[in-house]
Amino acid sequence: MTDLFRLSASEAITRIRAGNLTSEALVRSCLERIESRDAHVKAWVHLDRDYALAEAHRFDRAANRGPIHGIPFAAKDIMDTADMPTEYGSPIYRGNRPASDAACVALSRAAGGVLLGKTVTTEFASRFPWGKTTNPHNPKHTPGGSSSGSAAAVADFMVPMAFGTQTVGSIIRPAAFCGCIGYKPSYGEVSTMGVKENTGSFDTIGLFGRVVEDLPLFRAAVTGFAPKALAAVPVDELSIGLCRTMYWDRAEDYTKTLLESAAHQLAKAGAKVSDLELGGPFTEFEPMGRRINDYESSRALSWERNHHWELLSEFQRGKLGAWLNISYEQYREAQAVMVECRRYLDQAMNGFDLLLTPSAVGEAPEGLTNTGDTTFNLLSTWTHTPCVTLPVFTGPSGLPVGIQLVGHRNQDHRLFEATLAVDSVLSEKR
């Protein structure tokens, strides 16, 4: 029973419903794991042991509240919580206590989730500066960012589910680096009410988990629906587009080899695999997307810039001036290119069930000051399509290497089913 912390949310729910597990025992096991590991991993900025145990105790005696009844979870510290501090990774908000929970937190608690605490984020979920969290596989390496704490906590078995956000590459990249599953939903799928805005046009709330079966549970919890079962999709009915993207040259050689070996294994198992190339408006995709990111985030941080300039990081101070100089016409041009790219991708994906593409350029880089390259996360985030990273491979330094699956916009459940089929093939070969 000492390994309860290793249970996935779906496994724990089955046991709790069968009367073989209490939420309290599960929460206690997770808290013990955190106790023994967090001095090294440093995933948490706030942990409320007493609250979590009391809540679990209460849920054990209550009627079933919803799809994640009794399951511990963590929230990235850019999500408001009325009963825990919310600091957005910035000293400006030290001790900040919002009036209410973010919608995703409130919905998950209403669905039976037990919030253990808040996890480390970079400053305002930006690219820099890094947080204190280390990679659970090697403390000398970055866990990735900006959802650093949530990725590390789930990968290190401290909690079965943790929430993150992705504006550029803040879920898929850290999940791949830490070796867990990451899921970034279709844009607009989960209400961002009460989540500190970075770039309104891109910000998406998503999940870190350890098994594909937990993805529909999260989705049910944060959207307020009953979970939908995952239908079995035979691998030989899948049509997969191998998408090297415009950035293939930036991938490490082993990343290329591993991704192509995954494609090969899937083809051998019966899937139809063919290349999907991105052209047309995608030549301008990266600079235009970064421009939107810079334009919108500089406005979202107006209050901080005007009132607490000296408490902003050097990174933010160095960038905000340039970002504010982007003209309105430049911003609109960038948004127009994004619209074209989304249309182009919709057509290019016709006939494919999903795309297969790298999750990151390679393993987590050494050092904590660099959260890693976001290149391979741009495609799905900015086209508003759903994506999942699966921790399928190990790189030359012994660190995890993921593969990324991208689905059709607003067809997240269909992506889960395809992901389950892909995972069953690749995990067999591991």
Next chain:
Amino acid sequence: MTDLFRLSASEAITRIRAGNLTSEALVRSCLERIESRDAHVKAWVHLDRDYALAEAHRFDRAANRGPIHGIPFAAKDIMDTADMPTEYGSPIYRGNRPASDAACVALSRAAGGVLLGKTVTTEFASRFPWGKTTNPHNPKHTPGGSSSGSAAAVADFMVPMAFGTQTVGSIIRPAAFCGCIGYKPSYGEVSTMGVKENTGSFDTIGLFGRVVEDLPLFRAAVTGFAPKALAAVPVDELSIGLCRTMYWDRAEDYTKTLLESAAHQLAKAGAKVSDLELGGPFTEFEPMGRRINDYESSRALSWERNHHWELLSEFQRGKLGAWLNISYEQYREAQAVMVECRRYLDQAMNGFDLLLTPSAVGEAPEGLTNTGDTTFNLLSTWTHTPCVTLPVFTGPSGLPVGIQLVGHRNQDHRLFEATLAVDSVLSEKR
């Protein structure tokens, strides 16, 4: 000098720059106007006289900060302010003091605006329940909602500019009822960071003002740019689509007559005016848009629903259950219809500079418990196009009747220029 409160923002800026007016004198005049009138109009939930006077005094001695240097403004009380209470029209948030300003408030203060206080909103900017504000033209009539206080304050000369939000009809309708100008920008134009979310897919921050020339000032302030001058567009170069919409039958007879007389006057002045009819996906427009509104707002209010059920209005309590029963598939169907409608309108507007359509079904209804019919506000809000209401006519009860001009998406400045031309024709005839 007692009538300084009647100055528009642009007039005041000209005088301040010429050294003929101080911000302090202007602010003092507005405060006196509020003092003498607000017992009847009840537009304000919070007013900070000392702060406003001190800030104006300080700005009078400082270098020019930006496009609205020294101009008093008001913010709807669903916009966060770090130094004033922010109650979202709900007893749940009595005395709530957020950690930071909403981006639009922070940007406007950085642009030189002097925030006088917060104005009345309906509960969470919903259709109901009504606030305490009355119509400045007749206290027995509604000022409209949900931005009730901002509309009444500007129409009653208490402040030259006030900010509101529109999710369905919360700017254009109250502006038309109170007899001032209302402007709802293109969706996404102004960051909603720090504004209580109602329906993320529709929420738009906009302005109440008294002259067309103030619209580019507001736009410059809240987007962080220098204001762009309004080029003179000759009326005879305008191509106007008279859009009766699918809801013409709901308009009062005098509304129809007045709108058609405006079209006639514009045609006489040389504009090309022809009918624009909406068909195709627009047959489903209203139920699908309301469905998105209900689906998203029920999720945005999750924390309030779970923690303060008894403090929600009867209206919210009565509706939330039904709203939560909308299925995900129904929601996605509704979003798909909206996408179709936006495409249809883009094509239908080809060749037109703007559409002319009613601002409301008629004058402000009697009684304060009904904020009025939103029918004619759906088109622009949900298609994400910019719109302006001009207070051009007077109805049979002596209350204002507006006309609404709708522009092309993301071409707000072009709409301002066309609006100036239209206003010059119609105000001549008044």
